[in-house]
Amino acid sequence: MDMDQLLAEVADDVRPSLGTGRVADYIPALARVPPNQFGMAIACLDGQHAAIGDAQTPFSIQSISKVFTLAMVLKAQGPRVWDRVGREPSGTPFNSIVQLEHEAGIPRNPLINAGAIVVTDHLIGNRTADQTVDNVTAFMQARSGSADVSVDREVAQSESDTGSRNRSLAHFMAAFSNLKNPVEQVLSAYFRQCALALTCEQLAQAGLFLANGGRDPRTDEQVITAEQCRRINAVMLTCGHYDGSGDFAFRVGFPGKSGVGGGILAVVPRQAAIAVWSPRLNRSGTSWTGSQALERLAARTGWSVFG
């Protein structure tokens, strides 16, 4: 299959949808991003790669970072994190607080905000937020093969300035003793991991280990175990798009994780990692055109984890 041609066809398919959806405006720095951009990159396990559109423009990966911090926590500390966070789809928006009270401060899964905040707290352990952010940044640089991956300080500050909702989630979990470090320390790391800026090309490379049983095919490093990799992909498939996760699995058919910056990282086990970016979002906070593009790519390739 010619990957350049595949992406050109997908880009043609989705061009009419580029004006649909709304950018995330609850983080003011994200509301300022020109909304009609579209980029897509694919990295295949056989070494083929291709990109189209704005695939070299860095964007805020936001919640896509949650997949990488989960991988880092599992790698460093094994399955203990599952004592503090579940792995069921929430069926609620990304920043919902309703289930936390019923479920005694244990978030449903690590890809909703509450769950990701717990994962970041676990990752911090006895370190400082700065050290943890340095580690996450270094991990993203290593996985993407790009030294210029960094945190966009303006986006991180903008989210912190308007972060009452995430502070509420964190304080609520602290009240149930499910946060070990002070709320502001954990959120300072969480806001910065969300503000990491990558291009589609870098993000597709960074996701390759998830398509390859946990082994980075570029460096040959076993980043996480094959079992951990399967579990992360399972959680992405069932929980990667909040209350739109079922629809994404139905339409696209392989694991993905959205971010409110308009990026999606998708993983086709044993085939490829795909990053797509277009800032306008659907009601679940997933890129409108990005999810359309992945649906078209799945239709054109026949790739699916469902056979």
Ligand code: GLU
């Ligand atoms: N940083 C965002 C928040 O916590 C992440 C949400 C997302 O990307 O889905 O609100």
